[in-house]
Amino acid sequence: MLINELAKRTGVTVHTIRFYERYGLIRGQRNPDVTSNNYLHYDDECVARLELILDAKSAGFTLQEIGEIIDAWYKDTYTKREKRQILERKIQALDDKIKELRQMKKIIKDCLEEIAS
């Protein structure tokens, strides 16, 4: 598919997809048989990557961190051991963040109780 279809499928704008591509999070392929244009083609893996990026961003990861997750996911130069280590660290980061969110929730709840009294 071309970039416009990828954008429509994922809800990410064409501009932002290009930005992610420059950043190294996804990569389109040129068809070497076609010389009349230099259009980039995207496959289902690109869709999956963009969906992962969206989820990871919602979870508060930076693009840098998302890049690390994507590398652990797709990059074959990592050993299984290395991949596991990277991803387990990300899970730890998520657990820490959940803890912080719960703490903040408690702070606000305490304030609510103070208001009620």
Next chain:
Amino acid sequence: MLINELAKRTGVTVHTIRFYERYGLIRGQRNPDVTSNNYLHYDDECVARLELILDAKSAGFTLQEIGEIIDAWYKDTYTKREKRQILERKIQALDDKIKELRQMKKIIKDCLEEIAS
């Protein structure tokens, strides 16, 4: 206390405190009896506000959102009802975020399982 002590007590730099003050999140007071300088003085409420800002930032709130929380907390022009409403919305936002974090955790866990197999 002066800004330097506030910085030391909270771990927030003098520069960042001034930035937050310009942003409207905290406010120092000038002593009208002293005319030789224009030093700003900060009290314990400022310490509490900065600690709240740190916690809220860790939870992923923007400064804009933190301003809303602080207003609900300290601003007396809001009714109890209004304060409650604002803070309950923030708790809802935290719950939503926790859900997103758990979802991301599941995604990474699934990936880890795939690697293991």
Next chain:
DNA sequence: ATCAACCATAGACTATACTCTATGGTTGAT
């Protein structure tokens, strides 16, 4: 052939949240 709708690159612009520099005045210990 033409024209809307697409494709590409390059680079300028924006918002958020700092972070730092420049400049100049004040305080307090020696």
Next chain:
DNA sequence: ATCAACCATAGAGTATAGTCTATGGTTGAT
């Protein structure tokens, strides 16, 4: 009196993550 260590404002600079504009080429339906 002097000098390090503070205080203030103003404004420039940085990093992250987009977002938009300019420019020019391609495709496909009419």
